[in-house]
Every structure is written in structure tokens, then in C-alpha cells.
Amino acid sequence: MSIEPDTKDWTWVIEEPCRQCGFDPGGVSRGDIPDLVHKNTRGWYDVLADPDFAVRPAPHVWSRLEYACHVRDVHELFARRVRLMLDQDDPTFDNWDQDATAVEQAYDLQDPAEVGVELVERAAEVAAVYAAVEDDQWQRTGRRSNGSLFTVETMGVYHLHDVVHHLWDVSRSAEPSAVPAGDL
Secondary structure (H helix, E strand, O other): OOOOOOOOOOHHHHOOOOOOOOOOHHHOOHHHHHHHHHHHHHHHHHHHHOOOOOOOOOOOOOOHHHHHHHHHHHHHHHHHHHHHHHHOOOOEOOOOOHHHHHHHOOHHHOOHHHHHHHHHHHHHHHHHHHHOOOHHHOOOEEEOOOOOEEEHHHHHHHHHHHHHHHHHHHHOOOOOOOOOOOOO
């Protein structure tokens, strides 16, 4: 059985706490985003060390490995989008079909050791992008194709929620969410 695509608009998480994972955007300072990305990355070590890393808890729910691949790719996507926001005036982001990417890249068959290294590398890359943002650049804008407007700062908060939520998905004892946390 395939994963049911997430069609919800999760942009509300840049203003309100997430009722599921507990992420509170009000507690995030833009200067803390790089460190928080690194902190989240450390949580994925145990996820990928789990002997059941490739087991789906239900046929329609990603395995821990698939979530880790997704988070790796989320870091790369957000690094690219923030760079666009810094280099262009109000860019519109290309759509990203996370479910198609999971199938095309065979997330379920990837080597967890390689995914772990790549996740750390992509997290370091995006953290460096956020760390290099100048004070006057945090309010630069960009938008998704559906018109959702982000500043560099709200993009960082949205990104951070996504990876925090996914770590919560795979770390809690109950079944992870049936779909990824965000409409990216």
C-alpha cells in the first residue's frame, strides 16, 4: 500500500503551537535556528540505529528510514529556497512532490548509514545558510506556488517544525502520523 499524500496546509505552524508534536514557534528565535537544526539532527542517529529502521508501522506509514530520507531532502530543499529568497526578490518556489520523490529515489531501499551521513551533511549545509543571514535579510520574502508568503525567518520556523515533527513521528511509542507533517 502506498502512502496517502498530505494535502493539508501546515503554514499555521509559523504562528501557533503544533497540537501534535508540541513545537511552539513563539519559542524560536531566528538566531537559534542553526543550532536547533543541528540538535534535531542528533535525534536521527538513534532512529537509524534501530534494527527495525526499514519496517513500516502500518502499510500507509513511512518507515523510520523513509522519514530520515525525507528529512535529508527537506534540508536540501529549504537550503535552496532560502538561497533563492536571499538572491532574488520574492521568488516563487517550484512545487515539490515529496511522495513522488520517495518512490523515485526508493527511500525504502537506501542504506541507513549513508542516509545518516547525508542527513547530517544537508543539515549542516542548511544551518550554515541560516547562520549567514544578515539582520536585514530575515524579512526577505518568497512564496509557494499556492501563494503562501514566507519571510526567511518564517521559512526557518516552518522548516524547523517540519523536521521536529518528523522526529516526533518516529520517536513516539504510538504509530507515526499516516502522512508527512507538511505541505512543502
